[in-house]
Amino acid sequence: MQGNWFEFNFTGLKDIYGEARRGDLLTFAFSLDAGRGRVSFLVRTPQDKEGQPILNDSYAIIALDRSRRWDRYLLLGNHMRAGNFKVRIRSFFAKAIAEEVCGVGGDTTGFSLNAALADINTRIPHRLGGPESLSSLRAVRAVMGSDWSKEVDDGDKTHVLSFPRLTLPRRPRENTLLKLVGCDKPESEITELLEVLRAQNTTVAWSAFPPKSDPWATRPRRGDRASAPAVPQEPAESTHDFERGYFRAVAVLLRDVGAVTPEVRRVFEHGGRPERASPDDAALFTQHGLFGGPHE
Structure with a gap:
């Protein structure tokens, strides 16, 4: 941890993000198992008033399905060429990830945030998921509750x-x-x-x-x-x-x-x-x- 945050590069997003951009798709989602828990990602590229994409402002919402916690992170770095998708995980969410991976109420002794994120990174799908993407969107919506209205x-x-x-x-x-x-x-x-x-x-x-x-x-x-x-x-x-x-x-x-x-x-x-x-x-x-x- 660097102060109140931990930086991690989700390089596994490169293929699926690239496919979305080539297809002019500004929103996609996916879910994956993480230890004893399950994590859903909603990746979005915001738009201006005319609906044109603001490419430098792409962000990811990471939702923890079982512990019902979520957070929003700006995706930093050059996405298309270098394949960099750096996020700065806040300390409160790092603890939530530990609980999700180890099981809600489980023993988090010896938990490694870097190892857990690295495992998640390898599980990121390389292709867009069709209806599965919508299922993941609904999972994120369920975790966000009333905060979904901000999206x-x-x-x-x-x-x-x-x-x-x-x-x-x-x-x-x-x-x-x-x-x-x-x-x-x-x-x-x-x-x-x-x-x-x-x-x-x-x-x-x-x-x-x-x-x-x-x-x-x-x-x-x-x-x-x-x-x-x-x-x-x-x-x-x-x-x-x-x-x-x-x-x-x-x-x-x-x-x-x-x-x-x-x-x-x-x-x-x-x-x-x-x-x-x-x-x-x-x-x-x-x-x-x-x-x-x-x-x-």
């Missing part, structure tokens, strides 16, 4: 309004897309949706209240203030909201492609129940022969 924009806005296409050089903000992580849907489906949104340069417009045009939204009771929901609302985990939004994203892809390609059909089949599609999207899908209508 997303407008945490109080949990209802999907629309999927607007952006004009380059503007790009979707990861702080907006990451809110989909909280949806109560399988990792594979959310991963598929995120891939579509990023590929189509499409973002998500969120609202604090269900949209009025949503036939499944909870309506305010008579006499209630219009600005407040009638009853406590479900968060973005609402299955109705997610399925309607998923079909809307597929509609964006279909309009862009103009035909039912294998990619469109593959994404469509993950969408959930057809009756959750909006009337406009249902009409588009009917036109292209994907299903007979919103209530088939």
Whole structure:
């Protein structure tokens, strides 16, 4: 330890970070076993207001799954050429790592922080994990609890309004897309949706209240203030909201492609129940022969 921190270079991040950068992916996560515990990493490259990456500010959130502790670290050094990802582990988190590796409440006598981090470094995957990455994102979110709101924009806005296409050089903000992580849907489906949104340069417009045009939204009771929901609302985990939004994203892809390609059909089949599609999207899908209508 140097004072209140210990420097370690996570050189094992080079391959997976490089793959993410080559694919313009600004957020990825992975989990790995560490002694008797389990550690999840969330690696992010922040964006400016236009959605452009701020490459020198990449950071990692390290979450200890069993001891429920986490910390955020700026990644120092030249990442792409030299493969340096130096972090300065704070003393309180070094103790938390010892507890995670040795077991919560276990004997930490003889524990070596450098040896533990070196072992973690060798276990870092070399390739991006697809749905496994989303599972790790959820693990980080669970450990962070209410602090997760710092990683997303407008945490109080949990209802999907629309999927607007952006004009380059503007790009979707990861702080907006990451809110989909909280949806109560399988990792594979959310991963598929995120891939579509990023590929189509499409973002998500969120609202604090269900949209009025949503036939499944909870309506305010008579006499209630219009600005407040009638009853406590479900968060973005609402299955109705997610399925309607998923079909809307597929509609964006279909309009862009103009035909039912294998990619469109593959994404469509993950969408959930057809009756959750909006009337406009249902009409588009009917036109292209994907299903007979919103209530088939």
